[in-house]
Amino acid sequence: MAAPLVSRPAAALSGVIAAGVGMAVGHLAAALTDPARSPVLAVGAEVIDRTPTPLKDWAIRTFGTADKAVLLGSVTVMTVVLAAAVGLLARRRLRWGLAGLMLLVALAAAAVLRRPGAGVSWLLPTALTLIVGVVALLGLLALAGHPTAGAVVSRVRRRGGGAGTAAPSRRAFVAAAGAASVVGAGGALAGVRLSSAEDTSGLALPRARQPAPGIPAGLEAQVRDLTPLRTPNAKFYRVDTALTVPSLDRDRWRLRIDGDVAHPITLSYNEIARMDLIERNITMTCVSNEVGGSYAGGATWLGVRTRDLLRLAGVRAAGAERQVLSTSSDGFTISTPLEAMLDDRDALLAIGMNGKALPREHGYPARLVTPGLYGMLGSTKWVTRLTVTTYAAKRAYWTQRGWTTNGPVKPSARIDLPRGLAQLDRGIVTIGGIAWAQRHGVVGVQVSIDDGPWVAATLGPSVNVDFWRQWIHRWDARKAAPGQHSVRARVVYGEGQVQSSARAGVFPSGSSGIQEQIFFLR
Numbered sequence: 143m144a145a146p147l148v149s150r151p152a153a154a155l156s157g158v159i160a161a162g163v164g165m166a167v168g169h170l171a172a173a174l175t176d177p178a179r180s181p182v183l184a185v186g187a188e189v190i191d192r193t194p195t196p197l198k199d200w201a202i203r204t205f206g207t208a209d210k211a212v213l214l215g216s217v218t219v220m221t222v223v224l225a226a227a228v229g230l231l232a233r234r235r236l237r238w239g240l241a242g243l244m245l246l247v248a249l250a251a252a253a254v255l256r257r258p259g260a261g262v263s264w265l266l267p268t269a270l271t272l273i274v275g276v277v278a279l280l281g282l283l284a285l286a287g288h289p290t291a292g293a294v295v296s297r298v299r300r301r302g303g304g305a306g307t308a309a310p311s312r313r314a315f316v317a318a319a320g321a322a323s324v325v326g327a328g329g330a331l332a333g334v335r336l337s338s339a340e341d342t343s344g345l346a347l348p349r350a351r352q353p354a355p356g357i358p359a360g361l362e363a364q365v366r367d368l369t370p371l372r373t374p375n376a377k378f379y380r381v382d383t384a385l386t387v388p389s390l391d392r393d394r395w396r397l398r399i400d401g402d403v404a405h406p407i408t409l410s411y412n413e414i415a416r417m418d419l420i421e422r423n424i425t426m427t428c429v430s431n432e433v434g435g436s437y438a439g440g441a442t443w444l445g446v447r448t449r450d451l452l453r454l455a456g457v458r459a460a461g462a463e464r465q466v467l468s469t470s471s472d473g474f475t476i477s478t479p480l481e482a483m484l485d486d487r488d489a490l491l492a493i494g495m496n497g498k499a500l501p502r503e504h505g506y507p508a509r510l511v512t513p514g515l516y517g518m519l520g521s522t523k524w525v526t527r528l529t530v531t532t533y534a535a536k537r538a539y540w541t542q543r544g545w546t547t548n549g550p551v552k553p554s555a556r557i558d559l560p561r562g563l564a565q566l567d568r569g570i571v572t573i574g575g576i577a578w579a580q581r582h583g584v585v586g587v588q589v590s591i592d593d594g595p596w597v598a599a600t601l602g603p604s605v606n607v608d609f610w611r612q613w614i615h616r617w618d619a620r621k622a623a624p625g626q627h628s629v630r631a632r633v634v635y636g637e638g639q640v641q642s643s644a645r646a647g648v649f650p651s652g653s654s655g656i657q658e659q660i661f662f663l664r
């Protein structure tokens with residue numbers, strides 16, 4: 143009896159399962175050695191790097207911290223489609239299918255080799271992916287009744303001294319497909335588990351010689367749902383290009399300071415911990431924060447001044463053309479004006495956040511925090527190198543993608559209460575939020591209800607010029623008309639300058655404009 147041609151669904155399924163098991167095994171192998179070598183993550187990272195800026199921007203805006211899950215999901219869907227195509231190709235001509243599979247794995251291999259610090263040995267997990275993928279594809283197709291695959295499998299079996307051939311049957315195919323899926327799912331789960339790093343909050347942290355004045359109790363004690371003055375580590379926003387959080391070891395970590403300095407140096411964590419540690423209360427803001435957005439947070443940072451570090455290496459005179467190019471363990475780079483790392487704002491190489499070691503998500507074991515500049519211009523996480531150079535000589539990750547290199551944070555007031563489209567009872571309406579104007583200091587917040595005159599809101603405690611400030615305004619709405627109302631808020635900063643009302647989107651130098659919140663009275 144001539145072997146029947148494999149059905150299309152069985153062929154497509156064979157391709158998908160083969161790719162899935164292969165990827166799971168490769169990812170697990172990488173997780174056991176060095177997660178950075180995973181072909182799956184390498185492809186994801188490559189996709190992130192190549193995604194056009196507007197799309198990336200949209201993803202960050204739309205999905206927030208879930209942007210990576212969405213990206214991995216899309217890459218998975220793409221892979222499933224391609225793997226099904228491989229199965230269908232193999233159905234017609236086994237050779238074409240195998241070639242397609244190899245092409246996919248070769249692309250993944252190229253992505254792995256493009257990772258920072260990659261060498262040929264990094265290809266081992268990808269090689270496993272290929273082997274497992276090919277074996278699974280051949281085996282499944284053979285069981286599904288593919289004549290060529292069946293012949294290959296029985297030849298290999300005979301050579302290996304194995305007895306007979308498993309006869310193709312629907313039941314054998316379903317059993318093998320099920321078993322392979324279970325192995326794949328198990329491997330993928332274990333890989334994900336293993337490559338997610340453990341918590342750092344219990345680790346010892348040296349003390350500051352100069353502690354920051356504590357952050358006072360904020361208005362959140364009196365006003366329910368107001369953004370707290372100090373952002374807890376677990377609630378601090380996270381924005382980065384890293385697909386998996388780098389899992390660095392404090393004892394093996396080093397900071398290299400080089401470039402245009404008299405004597406390049408390399409410092410260990412312990413050497414830094416013994417330097418003059420200071421604490422600073424700093425509000426960090428992301429350039430991708432929309433007006434009214436949540437990508438801002440205030441924390442107490444423990445660390446050493448970048449000025450001290452750069453002087454230790456013998457930094458030469460500054461100038462507007464000079465930058466410090468900082469590099470993260472994952473290859474990501476940031477340009478910071480050299481001047482900002484030397485002046486009295488006390489930019490930090492931080493090792494602590496709110497009294498704890500830095501959480502891995504926020505840069506463990508060390509990151510930069512530069513007051514007054516957007517995160518992409520001075521807050522490199524997992525930092526391993528500071529290179530003093532010029533803007534002409536080196537371009538940072540976001541610079542290459544068209545974002546500004548000159549990014550003072552734009553002053554902004556945010557309305558947190560009432561929530562947009564809230565339905566409230568007529569009475570005393572609590573309006574409130576938070577405002578920032580790093581380097582200038584918040585001196586006032588004004589609100590306008592229903593396009594009425596600007597009136598001063600009540601401010602919460604002041605921490606310092608680089609820290610945000612809460613504000614509230616109680617609006618007597620007992621006699622207000624039921625229905626739709628609006629509130630706008632703007633910050634007054636420095637010597638009394640008022641927040642710009644000019645609207646700008648986040649690209650290329652941060653959003654501006656005045657937030658307006660709509661709500662309803664019953």
Ligand SMILES: Nc1nc2c(c(=O)[nH]1)N[C@H]1C(S)=C(S)[C@@H](COP(=O)(O)O)O[C@H]1N2
Nearest residue numbers: 379380381382383428470517518521522523
């Ligand atoms: N290594 C690395 N550092 C990084 C980034 C990144 O993508 N990779 N993103 C920067 C940006 S855009 C911001 S806003 C801040 C965010 O820091 P957080 O995640 O601790 O809030 O980190 C900065 N440092």
Ligand SMILES: [Mo]
Nearest residue numbers: 428429517518
């Ligand atoms: Mo950012």
